[in-house]
Amino acid sequence: MISDNDIDLILNDLHEIYGYDFNYYSRASLKRRINRLYSLDKFLSINEFRSKIISDKNYIKRFIEEITVNVTEMFRDSSFYKELRTRILPVLGTHPFIRIWHAGCSTGEEVYSMAILLQEAGLLHKSLLYATDINPGVLEKAQSGIFPLSHMKQYSENYIASGGLQDFSSYYTANYDGVKFKPELQKKMIFSTHNLVSDSSFNEFHLIICRNVLIYFDKELQERVFNLFDESLANLSYLALGSKETLKFSGIQHKYKQVDREKIWRKIK
Amino acid sequence: MNYSCKILAIGGSAGSLEVLLKVLPHLKEEISFSIIIVLHRKNSSDSALSDLFSTRTKIPVYEVEDKQSIVPGNIYIAPADYHLLIEKNISFSLDFSEKVNYSRPSIDVTFESAADVFNTDLICLLLSGANMDGSNGLKVAKENGAVTLVQDPETADSKIMPSIAIKNNEIDHILTPDQIVTFINSINV
Structure with missing residues (x-):
């Protein structure tokens, strides 16, 4: 050791x-x-x-x-995606333009999940998904849109549990042991390296998704990242965290209100 | 002989829930150490397990939240689908990295992490299960001076996990569920 x-x-x-x-x-x-x-x-x-x-x-x-930990899934925690579908996207849809930041996106499974949600809500055409990670290697994989075929059964079940009504396999084409997701899902994605430890805010967003990233940081760094997110969120926009992460003990807590049962907060001040 | 510790870490898989439900009601309500429980279970993000344990003991039961401090007198449960680690400042960290022994949470991960922080202030107990998890954790714990306990395989629903641990390690005590109750109630006395 x-x-x-x-x-x-x-x-x-x-x-x-x-x-x-x-x-x-x-x-x-x-x-x-x-x-x-x-x-x-x-x-x-x-x-x-x-x-x-x-x-x-x-x-x-x-x-x-x-x-860095790069374990991720499509539509992981189906109840989270259900709340995005039913509570968050209808509000975001009222904007002329939707900017979403996936901070610490790893190999991109959540970004593709989001693109599918947006397409089904008829909002993808007016959305931009910024997907960032510290790690250039995983961004290359995310950008390729290619994922292992062996995972699709699980992802399809997750998708259906999240309220998805389509045939999940209609979103990709299978080729040997990999699948490639449809290029139209990718069109609105922008991939870039970004280090949450040292890089600053680069835009203003309507939704920031950062799930199971902050658990790897100590409290001091968590606080710094919360401030970075706060600077990057317009009023009345949303912050989504992992199922065991919370804004509860942070300094920006008083500016945010949890939407419902999932770890999604709305900026109210 | 009585033992002392700051942490009693308990790991279990198939057949271990029944043991815990039997043991918990007989434990003293006030304990001067903390109990950390890592159970293999189906992915579910609800807190059914901590609610269930709460019906069997007056010791406060928490499903761990990220960065939660470890306070003596409580029972902490590893949440489903996260590894549970312990920091030097006596708080928890969660980790969603690869499964270990096909398991997340993995008992090895928590035992090893607890051993690194608590050394001789740790007691590890491995219960029934049909898996290899926990054995290596017990080894590391022992090397760091912890006390190691395993449920008597003859009393276990699934003998594989305790048997492997006994075969691969030097175990301090092999205990039946009744003896587990007596042992835990004598800690720090």
């Missing part, structure tokens, strides 16, 4: 050499991920691991990809 001291050294290297600041990530999870990568890549000593990190730019891409 890598000691806490060595973790500190590795985090320092990453920050000083590459500008990635993981010091405010929740340490237990981060330590577990670094240990996992260390044994996965069969390093023989911490020194070997550190010098690889310091000297091999290509390895950093892998390191970031493996250290």
